[in-house]
Amino acid sequence: MNTKYYKTWEQYRAEHPEIDEKQAKVMAPKMQGYEEMMFSFIMFLLM
């Protein structure tokens, strides 16, 4: 998606090289989950 308001986990990770592999594994589903929840909420507001 061409936007600065939604990031995939991979995009987020690229911007935060300090996150190590072990952390990344547990962070990824949670961080992506909240990103998806906000996307769904924003779209719901216009439907």
Next chain:
Amino acid sequence: MTDVMALARERTQLFRDVIDGNIPKRVPIFVSFSIEFAIQYAGKNLMEAQWDTGQLEEIFDQICRDFYSDLLPVNAFRFPSFYRLLGARNFVMSSNGFLQHPEVEGLLQEEYDDFIASPYNCIIEKILPRIYTELDTDASTKALALAKAFKAFHDEMGTAIMIYGRLNQKYGYGDVNFFAGFTEAPFDFISDQLRGFKGISTDIRRVPDKVEAAVEAATPLMIKAGMQPFPSKYNATFIPLHMAPFMRTKDFERFYWPTFKKLVEALAEAGHPSNLFVEHDWMRYLDYLYELPENTIMRFEYGDPKLVKEKLGKKHIIAGFYPVSLLKTGTKQQCIDKAKELLDILAPGGRYYFDFDKVPITLDSVNVENARAVLEYVAANANY
């Protein structure tokens, strides 16, 4: 196994048979009543019950108790709290407690290029602040407003989902979900709250290329919005269809159909069937609907059920057509006769479940005795 668990399994099987293309034991029933209808039926105050959502369990329980359905017959998802926190112009509670949907224009005609370049940026930066007044302010205030609304949204939905779970268990409803996701046809998305009915009608004549580009730009967002967390052939994404009956066929062919088809196909490819509410009269477009992926659920409001059965009934799942207006004006016998007539047309060969042509919105929109009688008639007599 308890009786209620056995009932739930039986009802689940009715719908699974319909979806699997088998003839079920009986025509399944899935009717739904609006939150306003349910609150009025329970004799509660409309405004209070929509704010104090803890009341909804008792309210919805009365609908489940009194109206036959094989799936949970209530479904509420628009609550005043989060709309109010955002200063919504698109959903506003009136003094009598009804959530009104005034015409809004979230996107100006001169902003099409911004939307086409990045729909999501445009939504965040221009459209939401125009529709939600609490997002049209300084960055800190709008961040707090959005945080409060997001929390309210998930609190309200969490409460509702818990209630639905308990009612499903108590009444033994079937375990399929035709509202597991929610999205819109891209043209409807652009029309409904971005440009408005009047705006889009003007645009397709004055700036047709921009409308076409905007609809295409919106399509990936609508596909993403319609994806469910857990794909299943027994759960569906709900897509209410709005504008097509009000369009000229050549405009439908250019602006509506291509991206709508792409949406339904993309969802199907990802394992999400679509549940279309085919609003108003789509008889002009039946050949198009036929082209959608097999087993698309289509609940019709108006039109010719014989023609729909003949053209679509072997490929798709049909529902609807039962006129809610008759429940208000007809005698009990006339209402039952209408159900018989529709069953005779739509039930043969399966791929059909019984539903009204629309959700009864208010208590006075039907004679509840007629509604009960029709549902009980179908439950007792629509055996294969």
